Amino acid sequence: xxxxxxxxxxxxxxxxxxxxxxxxxxxxxxxxxxxxxxxxxxxxxxxxxxxxxxxxxxxxxxxxxxxxxxxxxxxxxxxxxxxxxxxxxxxxxxxxxxxxxxxxxxxxxxxxxxxxxxxxxxxxxxxxxxxxxxxxxxxxxxxxxxxxxxxxxxxxxxxxxxxxxxxxxxxxxxxxxxxxxxxxxxxxxxxxxxxxxxxxxxxxxxxxxxxxxxxxxxxxxxxxxxxxxxxxxxxxxxxxxxxxxxxxxxxxxxxxxxxxxxxxxxxxxxxxxxxxxxxxxxxxxxxxxxxxxxxxxxxxxxxxxxxxxxxxxxxxxxxxxxxxxxxxxxxxxxxxxxxxxxxxxxxxxxxxxxxxxxxxxxxxxxxxxxxxxxxxxxxxxxxxxxxxxxxxxxxxxxxxxxxxxxxxxxxxxx
Amino acid sequence: xxxxxxxxxxxxxxxxxxxxxxxxxxxxxxxxxxxxxxxxxxxxxxxxxxxxxxxxxxxxxxxxxxxxxxxxxxxxxxxxxxxxxxxxxxxxxxxxxxxxxxxxxx
Numbered sequence: 001x002x003x004x005x006x007x008x009x010x011x012x013x014x015x016x017x018x019x020x021x022x023x024x025x026x027x028x029x030x031x032x033x034x035x036x037x038x039x040x041x042x043x044x045x046x047x048x049x050x051x052x053x054x055x056x057x058x059x060x061x062x063x064x065x066x067x068x069x070x071x072x073x074x075x076x077x078x079x080x081x082x083x084x085x086x087x088x089x090x091x092x093x094x095x096x097x098x099x100x101x102x103x104x105x106x107x108x109x110x111x112x113x114x115x116x117x118x119x120x121x122x123x124x125x126x127x128x129x130x131x132x133x134x135x136x137x138x139x140x141x142x143x144x145x146x147x148x149x150x151x152x153x154x155x156x157x158x159x160x161x162x163x164x165x166x167x168x169x170x171x172x173x174x175x176x177x178x179x180x181x182x183x184x185x186x187x188x189x190x191x192x193x194x195x196x197x198x199x200x201x202x203x204x205x206x207x208x209x210x211x212x213x214x215x216x217x218x219x220x221x222x223x224x225x226x227x228x229x230x231x232x233x234x235x236x237x238x239x240x241x242x243x244x245x246x247x248x249x250x251x252x253x254x255x256x257x258x259x260x261x262x263x264x265x266x267x268x269x270x271x272x273x274x275x276x277x278x279x280x281x282x283x284x285x286x287x288x289x290x291x292x293x294x295x296x297x298x299x300x301x302x303x304x305x306x307x308x309x310x311x312x313x314x315x316x317x318x319x320x321x322x323x324x325x326x327x328x329x330x331x332x333x334x335x336x337x338x339x340x341x342x343x344x345x346x347x348x349x350x351x352x353x354x355x356x357x358x359x360x361x362x363x364x365x366x367x368x369x370x371x372x373x374x375x376x377x378x379x380x381x382x383x384x385x386x387x388x389x390x391x392x393x394x395x396x397x398x399x400x401x402x403x404x405x406x407x408x409x410x411x412x413x414x
Numbered sequence: 415x416x417x418x419x420x421x422x423x424x425x426x427x428x429x430x431x432x433x434x435x436x437x438x439x440x441x442x443x444x445x446x447x448x449x450x451x452x453x454x455x456x457x458x459x460x461x462x463x464x465x466x467x468x469x470x471x472x473x474x475x476x477x478x479x480x481x482x483x484x485x486x487x488x489x490x491x492x493x494x495x496x497x498x499x500x501x502x503x504x505x506x507x508x509x510x511x512x513x514x515x516x517x518x519x520x
Binding site: 069 | 451453454455457458459460461481484485487488490517518520
């Protein structure tokens, strides 16, 4: 493992040298002063030279909403992260497409998270949460991320894909490979391991596709939904598009809820008065869940690419320039969110956050994520007086996923 | 003040005195009408203030602009009379307007 080097404090840097694509900033949880300075002094900020090439950073709430709503000037193609896809694995997926192609592919699968299905899924999720929580080792220190967060979200993913349940941890592994490459997001994943693993993912799901094709089974899983929709029925014939969409759905359902499930424990421990509020009034759980999703911002940015020369807030953005919307910064913009650096579980308007993005690419699994987290906390509060953090959290090295990889805790029964 | 009626999916009806010049979404929120989330605060960017405009109010409430169209297009329950209530500005000639709210916002 790399030993993290000391980062310069952003106030010691010339403005043009501030480069928020450096993934160590997030691994060391040192991002606040960087974005504070950019929002204040240069909210539409250009870096000429980063390891991902030149790019713009959009850091204020209103500017992010404007860019996210303008898919004509700011395209999602060819990629929605700062780094471009490698030539060995030129994947494509609907989050990296503009309307109208985006719309038809998304429509093929979004019914899986229609609230009617969620209502049916809730009992299943609750039974799994209960099993996970009842199996925790009381009196011992353990990693909340492995035992609870990953366990819960991986079970959910296996259900959504109707994936062999005993092999479900492959989904987490592929998710980590997909999102963790150095070229894409400044991660630590070895490129050869990534290539081999993602080919295994494609082969596995290609086999699953052919096994299911025309089997007449009516289950509502993502693979059969793709097969049933006339716009996506032949997706398996375009392997990079199939793999791309698999990775999109796996990462979208994994890194996000997983890290919010960990972040809630951390935030409540760092803010004991809020934990007290929650104990006194568990009806605050839905509001707390929204606040955790804001506070954590599990996906820190989305990137667009300028379709033409655009003047934006007095800056001249050129056709082809990368334009990165920092949701993490927007969620902490004091002009949009009151007391943004405080974790407040009974905020007046807790749903006002941008962790799900805005515009046509807005997260399609948002209600499923909220439901899983709500059920998790409903069951935690019925069992434990406290989930106590007993050591320093370890964070993921990425400029895309704001993740927690290790969170040592002890649980205290009621 | 025009009176407008919002009917929840479960049939619960809310008639409010709406403020002219303000969006239907803001009027609903300010009067505590449930069933509208409006996560983006009225920027036509989240799709969580979806409603269905009852006949004969389509002409008065106006047409759907391009950005609104693209947001509505993502809704599985999209219908001919779907609108985002943040994009309907209440006017005096909307007195008597009836809109229905969807089963869920997403």
